[in-house]
Amino acid sequence: MWKILIIDDDFQVLEGMKKAIPWESIDAVLVGEASDGAEGLKMVRQTQPDIVITDIYMPVMNGLEMIEKLRENNFPGELIILSGYADFQYARQALRLQVSDYLSKPVTIEELGAVLAKVIKELETKELKKIEQEEVKRRLMMYEPFVQQEWLKSVMTGTFNETIAAESIQLSEQAYWLQRNHVVMGIELMSTVRTANLSLIDWNLFRFALANIIREILAEDWPESDFIELHSHHAAIMFHVERSSVTADAMSRIQLIGERITDCVLTYLRLTIRLGLGQMKESWQEISDSTEEAFLDLLQMSNIPQLKGDQLSTVPSEKELAIRPIKFYQELAEAIVYSKEEIAAQIVEAYINRLQSMSTITPAYLQYLCTELWTIFAYSLYSVGIVLDELFPEMKLQSEIIQIQTPEQLQQWLRGKIHIIATSRHWNENSKHKEAVDFMIQYAHDHYAEEISLEDMSKQLYLSRNYLNQIFKKATGETFTNYVIQVRMKKAQALLAEGKYLIYEISEKVGYKNVPYFSSIFKKYNGISPSEVSKSGL
Incomplete structure (x- = not known):
């Protein structure tokens, strides 16, 4: 009142x-x-x-x-x-x-x-308006860890929108970046005899353990840092460095931290990792350049012929950085996960055009890219319930990869695989997706009186929150949030029709602690307020 x-x-x-x-x-x-x-x-x-x-x-x-x-x-x-x-x-x-x-x-x-x-x-x-702002704030707090990780990944890989990022960083916990220099350490989890036959589930467990070890070491040795998992066997660390620090001293400390991480991973997980280090950058917008430098540094350690004959220069040239494989990996993985075949084709074409502009690209490097991308596809698709080997049961990967000698052949190979992936994974053709949607629908009907979020569904179904929302909307025509609201409103109508409950009691029974907010939602969906329904006896 x-x-x-x-x-x-x-x-x-x-x-x-x-x-x-x-x-x-x-x-x-x-x-x-x-x-x-x-x-x-x-x-x-x-x-x-x-x-x-x-x-x-x-x-x-x-x-x-x-x-x-x-x-x-x-x-x-x-x-x-x-x-x-x-x-x-x-x-x-x-x-x-x-x-x-x-x-x-x-x-x-x-x-x-x-x-x-x-x-x-x-x-x-x-x-x-106040209630809606509080609800938005509550949801943002709920999704903050997810949003934060995705934002950090976009900065790391260079896929962020610079205008939006520049505005948001002033209001975020990353504001201190503006007074720091930055350097990236690239991490590659090596395939060994021990890991060669691991399932993707076991591989994920190893990645989880690896992340825990790295975060514990960083908390002790360099708290002003961010660890980001990238794709499949790649990860990276952003080190934020006081501008008063001597660059050589800071880099020496970072290398020691890298050695400690390598030793701990080998001791406790019996896994081998390789580390590459980028150059120090003054601006956070250049962090992705340091990332590319770190992974090009890693590339020098591999046994394949590289971009310039048998070795890379210590400091990559501007032209080499323009290739930006990490950014390419990230953008292509996202397009694959969301079945965006046309966008994936455009990303591949743009990258191939860059490769064609370089006269020093070798067949061995192109074959290396194929192997990297196939691993990334497998890991990314597994996160949304697709097993890549099941889509290509007769495929002999190494036999196909060895045939790739030119950038044009790489483009043709990638587009063919992407088309098969994109057209083979509609939600209604995948029993796991249908089961997931059915589970979400049943859960909404069984738990409408409780707090329900996509984050909860994600944890129970082991699928990403964004992907769950996508397949649910394809199946029902509604977002999961709107579907839950509809279930609650239908139940509220039924309770009002019984005439046994006060409005605040109905509000609580259908999951709303705030009665005015419940009333506003009810009116929005039914065109009439709960009190008007009660008075009219409808």
């Missing part, structure tokens, strides 16, 4: 107002009355009213002085002035203080009712 406080030094006016206000129809209650501004201030503090109706000319402190003090204290409610003084000077001052309305005595019951209805509508709008 809306709380109203009346302030007037005329006893008859006070009593008349109490009788004239249609309390029940506007869902309001009188929480107090006062005869001057000073007493009114005390009553406001005690009762926290939603609406204050006040006279102007009163003893001790007049109404305008009181309103000014309320505004100084950020009073959130609405203010209505009711005065016998029709002087324009008062009206102008009242407007400056942002009062909701200014009425001159005597006022009719109709005028008073109309003003109160308008003010209450404004209050409802403000309350709904």
Whole structure:
């Protein structure tokens, strides 16, 4: 109910107002009355009213002085002035203080009712906006870890929107980056005899253990850093370095940390990793350049012929960095996961065009790219419930890869595989996806009274939150969030029809602790509020 406080030094006016206000129809209650501004201030503090109706000319402190003090204290409610003084000077001052309305005595019951209805509508709008903001904030907090990791990955790989990122970084926990230099360490988990026949599930467990070891070491040795898992067997660390530090000393410390990570992974997991180090960058926008340098540094360690004969230069040239394999890997993996065949083809074509511009590309390097991409495809698709080997049961990977000698052949090979992947994994052709959607539908009907989120579904089904939302929308035509709301609204209609429950009880039974928010959602979906349904007996 809306709380109203009346302030007037005329006893008859006070009593008349109490009788004239249609309390029940506007869902309001009188929480107090006062005869001057000073007493009114005390009553406001005690009762926290939603609406204050006040006279102007009163003893001790007049109404305008009181309103000014309320505004100084950020009073959130609405203010209505009711005065016998029709002087324009008062009206102008009242407007400056942002009062909701200014009425001159005597006022009719109709005028008073109309003003109160308008003010209450404004209050409802403000309350709904506040509730929606709180709901958005709650959801953002819920999804913050996921969003944070994706944002960090985009900075690491260079796939971020620079304008949006530049605006958001000022408001984020990464604001301290603006006063730091940055350097990236690339990490490659090596395939060994021990890992050669691992299932993707076991491979994931190893990655999880690897991430835990690295994060523990970083927490001890370099807290101002970020560990990011990239694709399949690749990961990276962003080190943020004080600008007062000597670059050589910082790089030496980072190399020691890398050695400790390598030793711990070998000791505790019996896995081998390789590390590459990029160059120090002054701006966070250049972090992705350091990432590419780190992985090109790793590339020098492999046994295949490289971009320049048998070795890479220590400092990659600008032309070599333009190839940006890590950015290419990230963009292509995302397109594959979401069945965006056309976009994937465009990404491949753009990358092949860059390769064609380089006269030093060798067949061995192209074959190396094929192997890398196939591993990335397998890992990325597994995260959304697709087993790559099941799509290509007769394929002899090494035999096909050895045939690739030119960038054009690589493009043709990739496009053929991408087409098969994209056309073979519609949700209704994959029993796991259908089972996932069926589970989500049943879960919404069984748990509508509880907090339900895609994050919960993701944890239970072992599929990514974004991908779950995508396959659910394909199946039902609705997002999962909207589907849950519809289930709740249908249940609320049924409970209202029974006529046994109060509105606040129904609100709780269908998963809403905030009654005004429930009412607004109900009206949005049904075109009529719960209270109107109750009165009409529908």
